[in-house]
Amino acid sequence: MVGRDHVITEAGRLLVYESDGLSAYRWPPRAVVLPASAEEASGVLRLLHAEGIPVVPRGAGTGLSGGALAPEGAVVVGTARMNRILAVDPPNRLARLQPGVLNTRLSDAARPFGLYYAPDPSSQAACTIGGNVAENSGGPHCLKYGVTSRYISGLTLAMVDGELVQIGGAGRDPEAGYDLVGLVVGSEGCFAMVVEVEVRLLPLPEAVRTLLGIFESVEDAARAVTAVIGEGLLPAALEIIDQGTIRAVEASVYAAGYPTDAGAALVVEFDGTQAGLDEDARRAEACCLAAGAREVRRARDATERLALWQGRKKAFGAMGRVAPDLLVQDATVPRTRLPEVLGRIGEISRRYDLTVGNVFHAGDGNLHPNILFDRRNREELERVEKASKEIMAVCVEAGGTITGEHGVGVDKRGYMRLVHGADEIEAMRGVKAVFDPRGLFNPGKVLPDEEAP
Amino acid sequence: MSRVAAALAGVAPGEALREGGPAVAGARPDATVTPTSVEQLAGVLKVASAQGFGVVPVGGGTDPGPVPPLEPFVVLSTRGLRGVETYEPADLTMSAWAGTTLGEVGDVTGAHAQWLPFDPPSMPTRTLGGLAATGVRSPLCASYGAPRDHILGLTLVTGDGRVLRLGGRVMKNVAGFDLVKLLVGSRGTLGVVVSVTVRLFPRPEREVALVMEADRAEDLVAPARAVSTAPVLPASAVLAAGFRTTAAGGAARAASLVVRVAGAPRTVAADAARLQAHVGGSFRTVEGVEAAALFEDLRDHAAAGEAVVRMASLPASVGDLLAAVAAVPGPVHVLADAMAGTVRMAAEGLSGEAWAELRGVAARLGGGCVLERGPLELLDVPGASPDDSRVEALTSELRARFDPSGVLWRGRSP
Numbered sequence A: 001m002v003g004r005d006h007v008i009t010e011a012g013r014l015l016v017y018e019s020d021g022l023s024a025y026r027w028p029p030r031a032v033v034l035p036a037s038a039e040e041a042s043g044v045l046r047l048l049h050a051e052g053i054p055v056v057p058r059g060a061g062t063g064l065s066g067g068a069l070a071p072e073g074a075v076v077v078g079t080a081r082m083n084r085i086l087a088v089d090p091p092n093r094l095a096r097l098q099p100g101v102l103n104t105r106l107s108d109a110a111r112p113f114g115l116y117y118a119p120d121p122s123s124q125a126a127c128t129i130g131g132n133v134a135e136n137s138g139g140p141h142c143l144k145y146g147v148t149s150r151y152i153s154g155l156t157l158a159m160v161d162g163e164l165v166q167i168g169g170a171g172r173d174p175e176a177g178y179d180l181v182g183l184v185v186g187s188e189g190c191f192a193m194v195v196e197v198e199v200r201l202l203p204l205p206e207a208v209r210t211l212l213g214i215f216e217s218v219e220d221a222a223r224a225v226t227a228v229i230g231e232g233l234l235p236a237a238l239e240i241i242d243q244g245t246i247r248a249v250e251a252s253v254y255a256a257g258y259p260t261d262a263g264a265a266l267v268v269e270f271d272g273t274q275a276g277l278d279e280d281a282r283r284a285e286a287c288c289l290a291a292g293a294r295e296v297r298r299a300r301d302a303t304e305r306l307a308l309w310q311g312r313k314k315a316f317g318a319m320g321r322v323a324p325d326l327l328v329q330d331a332t333v334p335r336t337r338l339p340e341v342l343g344r345i346g347e348i349s350r351r352y353d354l355t356v357g358n359v360f361h362a363g364d365g366n367l368h369p370n371i372l373f374d375r376r377n378r379e380e381l382e383r384v385e386k387a388s389k390e391i392m393a394v395c396v397e398a399g400g401t402i403t404g405e406h407g408v409g410v411d412k413r414g415y416m417r418l419v420h421g422a423d424e425i426e427a428m429r430g431v432k433a434v435f436d437p438r439g440l441f442n443p444g445k446v447l448p449d450e451e452a453p
Numbered sequence B: 001m002s003r004v005a006a007a008l009a010g011v012a013p014g015e016a017l018r019e020g021g022p023a024v025a026g027a028r029p030d031a032t033v034t035p036t037s038v039e040q041l042a043g044v045l046k047v048a049s050a051q052g053f054g055v056v057p058v059g060g061g062t063d064p065g066p067v068p069p070l071e072p073f074v075v076l077s078t079r080g081l082r083g084v085e086t087y088e089p090a091d092l093t094m095s096a097w098a099g100t101t102l103g104e105v106g107d108v109t110g111a112h113a114q115w116l117p118f119d120p121p122s123m124p125t126r127t128l129g130g131l132a133a134t135g136v137r138s139p140l141c142a143s144y145g146a147p148r149d150h151i152l153g154l155t156l157v158t159g160d161g162r163v164l165r166l167g168g169r170v171m172k173n174v175a176g177f178d179l180v181k182l183l184v185g186s187r188g189t190l191g192v193v194v195s196v197t198v199r200l201f202p203r204p205e206r207e208v209a210l211v212m213e214a215d216r217a218e219d220l221v222a223p224a225r226a227v228s229t230a231p232v233l234p235a236s237a238v239l240a241a242g243f244r245t246t247a248a249g250g251a252a253r254a255a256s257l258v259v260r261v262a263g264a265p266r267t268v269a270a271d272a273a274r275l276q277a278h279v280g281g282s283f284r285t286v287e288g289v290e291a292a293a294l295f296e297d298l299r300d301h302a303a304a305g306e307a308v309v310r311m312a313s314l315p316a317s318v319g320d321l322l323a324a325v326a327a328v329p330g331p332v333h334v335l336a337d338a339m340a341g342t343v344r345m346a347a348e349g350l351s352g353e354a355w356a357e358l359r360g361v362a363a364r365l366g367g368g369c370v371l372e373r374g375p376l377e378l379l380d381v382p383g384a385s386p387d388d389s390r391v392e393a394l395t396s397e398l399r400a401r402f403d404p405s406g407v408l409w410r411g412r413s414p
């Protein structure tokens, strides 16, 4: 159906597929199939369905919640060969593509037309659009532009039995029927396989202004964020990097010239029409200084802009080099609760004697408290788990949630009951069953185990 | 007292229950219930599910749709549940009861220079619950996004009376399947929305309208297309026909293109200049109270009449849609959203042939054509519809999960 070469069963070649970005887990799949088209994917699913074999869709495997891990006996259907951009349609500002296209490749293809694809996860050079759709991924610039779901106008799905179904579509009436596209975006590969994607593109902004505020503490930086929003400004990005992360970056090959004695750095970026940007930047600078910034740097050109962003962009990479393992955490709180929640996270990390580096989308209140550890040290691993759980509880208590962009996967199933009641979880289970009555699609993800009666 | 009203007397005592009530798309309710608590409202749905009568949720009553519900049914008004629950200006979020009108929301948020940037017809009298239930698109969605993008959470009472708290009050949330998206736009067929949390936006410091007029709408299609492919995104861009801009000091021409530009004063001036340069034609600039009045008039334009039709296609086909509505006999009012590629048309009377013709054009373009309001006979006019059988199956199964006894909006598909 897909060619002998594209069905992987040898243990050696399966190794690549036994884990994803959630590095603590290894789940070797039974086999991996790599179809090249919607029709091939449909054929593969039909066959697996007839045999009653569970399926796990997989993009690039950069997911951080274990969504692409294959439970016992499951076959991975990967999108690595479904990597064609089918059409860029500048007059309608749309593009149609296969799910295995990498996020940056889409923007590269749109750029000659003065357009780009807005959602920009930090992993954008490595992750696929199919994965972005499945996770409803965000990114630094989602503060102004919104997350993936806003830009997906239509999808072609291969249902669990292989039937190809088209939902949405930019030219169709957006108010007719249920918003199935909205429902499938963020469903973490648990409903159906996405085999074709239609996205909306935006015109490239005319100009960009980037600032870097240096603060004594992460709480001050968080207060500056609230002040900037309170000014009525809408920056494209507001990103915080804390002291632990700054030090990791500066000690690495990615050294960005951030002062290592600073408590935190805040990247503020504005984009849009040139004329208004300097005024926006001036007002944001004043907010930073009023919140106690010791210094505010301003990029004068593209090279300087990259330098200011460097510490943010390389944060995960640099942190990953400090210890054998890095648990990239993810939670969202109301923006105004950031200072308090960050303080409590600091307290938790000290109590469990763990190194936690915070680097996050502050404008959206989307935290990434990243915990360094060594998975071979069982006792430490236990502390990591306990601290994680407490951090989640703190975020939920502050009116937040257990994941803002990385998804539930296998990692956070156990936390689902912190934010959802039994009825809400049953409602989600019911919706999943509508798409996948036999539970063959990415089983064991997202929903917690059923409670013993 | 009717059987239905008698059954409800136990759960919705006194003031909350009234026999009869205003018709919904021509159908007469047995009773109108206006619960003042979520428990009461859930009680009504439980009784309806047990006894098997229909329930039609109604908010502001501004957008009932053309299809009458099957009888017997009760109208379930959300207007007894109103007011702001929490408003945190610094977080740009608000939670309010579903019966709160968008006008009331605007009054509260306006005091903090914030707003909900939507502009559907009758905006001030629509309710927040109705906004969630219809997911209504409006011209400002071009730059701000649609209700689906900014409804962060909602509380729903399902057809069988379960109370579900979906989503949350944070900007980004992927904790589980996105049932909020399923609910937004489900038009009361899955449950009754009782409370909504929305993301707000800073109110732009300045807004101007760039206006271009012509005798025929078709003469404005090229500039409208130029606006929608310009390197700068306006707040909205609409093309109106049968619309008089005299209120804004203009000559009474038959068609106008109105581009709304919003932001900080300097940005607005620069954006307006860039749009002018890109489009080439000459715009007249309208500002201040005149601009505000113009936006309000346009918001409600082509929304009233015996028949109101909504057509959708791609932005590049907006000229084809305009040509199709121009061919409808008799005077029509038209509002085209140049950014979205949709057209709304209002007419005093629409013949079966004209309606079939419009649907034919939409089908050829691969788009949509929906009767928002109009004579029931039109719904019997056959028309081609694409094969969506699997989507229909998914739709009815989802509906059954939320409303197992099938009491909500009987007789209507979402």
Ligand SMILES: Cc1cc2nc3c(=O)[nH]c(=O)nc-3n(C[C@H](O)[C@H](O)[C@H](O)COP(=O)(O)OP(=O)(O)OC[C@H]3O[C@@H](n4cnc5c(N)ncnc54)[C@H](O)[C@@H]3O)c2cc1C
Pocket (backbone or CB within 6 Å): A020, A021, A056, A057, A058, A059, A060, A061, A062, A063, A064, A066, A067, A068, A079, A099, A120, A121, A122, A123, A126, A127, A128, A129, A130, A131, A132, A133, A134, A135, A136, A137, A138, A139, A140, A188, A189, A190, A192, A193, A194, A195, A316, A317, A405, A406, A442
């Ligand atoms: C260094 C680093 C930085 C990151 N930064 C961000 C960030 O800023 N914002 C953010 O949101 N995320 C971020 N991520 C997380 C991750 O990159 C995203 O979740 C991404 O969308 C995953 O894409 P992928 O192609 O790798 O998907 P995978 O990991 O392969 O799969 C993820 C999930 O999607 C499903 N899936 C994949 N393809 C399909 C398909 N075609 N149909 C149906 N289901 C499918 C899988 O089953 C799985 O559940 C980061 C990750 C890393 C490692």
